[in-house]
Amino acid sequence: MAERITVFSTVDDARAKGFLRTLTGLFPKTKLTGVHIAAAYTVDAKLSAANLKTAAKHFTNPTTEAYALGTIPVPPGAAFTVEIGFLPGVTDNVGRTAQETIEDATGYVFKEGEAVYSSLVLFFSGALSQKEAEAMSQELFNPLIERATVVPARTGIPVTVPKVRLHEEQRADEVNLDISDEALTAIGKSGIADKDGTRRGPLALSLESMKVIQKYFRGLGRNPRDIEIESLAQTWSEHCKHTIFADPLDEVREGIYRKYIKGATEKIRKQKGKKDFCVSVFKDNSGGIAFDEQYLVTHKVETHNSPSALDPFGGAITGIVGVNRDCLGFGMGAKPIANVYGFCVADPVDTTKLYRDKQKQQPLLPSRRILEGVVKGINHGGNQSGIPTPLGFVAVDSRYRGKPLVFAGTVGLIPRALKGRKLYTKKAQAGDYVVMAGGRVGLDGIHGATFSSESLSSGSPATAVQIGDPITQKKMSDAIVREARDSGLYSSITDNGAGGISCSVAEMAKECGGCIVDIEKVPLKYPGLSPWQIWISESQERMTLAVPKKNWKTLKKIFDRHDVEATVIGTFTDSDRCVVRYKGRKIMDIDMDFLHDGRPVGVQKSRKPVRSHTEPTKASRSKPLGAVLHELLARPNIASTSFISSQYDHEVQGSSVTKPLQGRGRVGVDAGVIQPVHGSQKGVVLSHGFAPWYSDVDTYAMAACSIDTAVRNAVCAGASLEYLAILDNFCWSSSNTPERLYELKRAAEAVYDTAVAYGTPYISGKDSMFNDFRGYTAKGEAIHIAAPPTLLISAIGVVDDASVAQTVDFKMPGDRIYLLGDTDDELGASEYFSLLSGVGRAVPQVHAKKNARLYTALARAIRAGHPASVTPVGRGGVAAALAKSAIGGQLGARVNLRKIPGKAKSADSILFSESQGRVLATVRPGEEQKFERLFKGLSFTCIGDVTDTGTLRVDVPGERIDEPVARLTESHRSTFKNWQV
């Protein structure tokens, strides 16, 4: 019999008021007058009454809270009670902590199947109907992972125990492959059929792949078991093998990854010679470059798009906590020292209703809730892990409505060597134990988000959506980075991400030549999982280690002391085979070669797409420029998202140098500087660049601009081209069409050309190739939304002295303002044209060689301390950049743009063209000559002065903008004002 403990506040509760604010904001006409909240803990364990009381006391802060056992006390005036709890199988972090608290306080040990489940109870006051109360609760929970019960306050809320009950037989089924091509296709597409004919979920194996598998097992003279096919599907997946980047595309026989990405890095490293700073690139979970004699810094950026579309909070938190493990999984384990994020979403005011099914039973979450959810996910994941978040962005386009892009990245720090061992290399040895450490395994993430709960018995769905658990991971991270790594007790380590242990163990087994795993030894969250499910489950917070037998006891003790579960689940071998046993019986036995390299190589052909865009008319380009500037500053692509930066801890670890919000006016920026090693002046500069809008016209330009922007943002903050590395994240859509492949190839060419011109090597990358949504409109019509081809470039540079860093805010009246670089007539796919509802054709072109000279000069000027502020010119052109610096400094400026270098001649083009390679810098009076000398032979103009007049005055041909900075500030902050802290 489960018992419920409810804890409620006895003092004014800001969280309850927060709910009231949110709900009255969403339902302006509501008669809701008050919200009270309480935390409920449903204890499903045989606890004595005395122990239950002790537990309740421990959940209660007597100064501000009280508790109740049994019936939930209803506050006076409440009309409805709402309980929001998790569905069975969803990670319940609060419940887990509550269980630990009870065990610690009472000494009671929870038995298998016993648990504590947390839920949130809300009480609504006011003259509401049941329908209204239900509509409000809809805004507060996500039906994919949570349940809500809404009852009139006088009725009690029944006790719900969301326990997972699985009734399937746990065994490894043989799968008959002696079947027709149609039947093979069906398995590859929809999964292995269970006895009742339902299929287990997509394997994404082509008929060609299925035939290769069929042939392999025919050769062995037996049928495969389910676990073997599932395992091959994971290992051969696009997600794991990056087939589109690896396989030949047209004349590029070696594939675009080898030719353009790896090829660029190889060429750059060769050119750099002794100045090459790359140490471990493309081969590990993150890319690693030299920081100083003693340390390396690592970086990796991931995407978590599909899960974030379904459960934005869970998707984003899993994304960030997941990429933290790519850092822990670098070499022998790097310490996460910074997180970065990026959200590509639809405008949150977009209220178009979309459905995943024709019957309109499965609505997509509104775009506002997607943004809210992903913001909250990174908040919880990053803040709870104690990793600073110095940098991030929001990009908006209506085509991110189907699937948002959620980027999450982690920078790490690792000593190069310890006691003569290089910590950035690793090799599992035959004979080492296979050890799984961290969280337990459930049905989380099996077959990704396509997994449906129907294959479980009715009434006990376990969900496929995962929710990260930052504290379990933090404990594991501490155990590894603070102790285990430096004790030299393991020979290899990697993280469990996509494909779970099926991928991590098989990947590590490559280092020694094989493995044998006893799958029943894997600790489970709840009983009833079949071997194949345990093998491919993507349950979070787990690392796999290779541990020499003699070290196991010592290592286990370290994990025990940190309260981290670690279990021997098998042994690494040199048998050239990947073997899995279930209760002693062999259920998987595949050649390592076949497992890793048996995949048939695809042939990809591209075709140039025909796209035509018209130029906006002269009439549409006649808006008053001052008004346009206000509008631009308020557009979500440029508007202040300070509500995000200020809820992400960027001070933790004591490494912050430049902030995500800069100047008196706290403007958001696209680069950040940290000083990660206490006692060392060296800094790490991080930045990003993206330009998906240009893909409408030309993906070569899009990719080149993304790189140029990232490089420029980094240099403006204090980095130099000589010590700057970059990471690529391709997010494409419809990547099986020849047109998109053509666009991919063009982007890849730019990726090569531009990086080589700047000498910035790629050190890591990732791709997500099917950001498509296929669903239905409110009218029931089929709709396909394809995300615009997006390339996120993340830059990481090292500087000798972090205190040379620069910020974007104007500093002092009287400072001279310089515009560096050429302004051409490049308004194609600009924010300005988008505001005019046009696209145009002239997207910005990157003149990398010329820009490289400018950036080198700028880096020198910054190192010499000449500029007082430096602002990259980006989205919204020079007008937006001037406005941002003015808002940042809360200072005015007097600027003349009538005669500036470049081909832009019309007033709007000069102001809003997004030509690359441009920077605004202010210089102290008296320093002009020294500054200008560095830019000899390059494009630069002194365009005016910083003033204390409080207005931004800009002269352009035939017109003058004259806008108070206070009003510009207001416009810039208007869009997300109600989201503000």
Next chain:
Amino acid sequence: MKPHALIFSGYGLNTEDETKSAFEKAGGTADVVHINDVIARPKILTQAHIVVFPGGFSYGDDTGSGKAYGNRVTQHLGEHLEKFLSRDTLMLGVCNGFQIITSAGILPGALIANDNARYTCRWVDVEVQNDSPWLRGITEMSVPIAHGEGKYYAPEKVFTELKAQNGVALRYVEGETAKYFNQPANPNGSMENIAGITGYGGRCLGLMPHPERAVRFTELPHWTYLREEYVRDGADVPKDGPGLTMFKNAVEYFS
């Protein structure tokens, strides 16, 4: 012998390293020790001059910030910490550490959800209110906060008692950074603008702001602006941040 600080860790605390560096920079020594190791060998508390519960997110703030860790402290180390404080020692609870030591009953009152109901990271200015050894020579300083539950609350009786004992140590004021960024002085709705309190005659300090994240000049939120002022005045650009004084005070207390 240099004064020695023992810094608790484990279960999601995360500010240990910068706290350790701050003590070392101030001339002391410090060890980061997992709470389970302290529980296993509570004797190590007798070798410490200073005990720190640093910032972090112990148990993910699940069931309430500082509660679960506070329970663990009381459960297993209550007596030992009492003994520690009965000597002429210093104790510091920063942010989550402050929440932990109030939850464990070492300091009175509680920290509850910010008025904005959201985790907030920004800089604040605090004014020193009493003569705690931690705060000697400081009148006002700018320091960052990063918390979701930092609003100090105490029932009237407790609060009167606290004031009577001169236990109010730090209050949020509209100082340098609040003025610079045009932000409200009190970031969380804290009772009477309280940012920190002391017990044990000022030796035990709990505060929401993070002095250990303000030990470098270049940690200040407006240092690139201040740099311009210094350079134009022909003055040297400082190296240290305002928070360092607190750690120096602690080290000096024992010498």
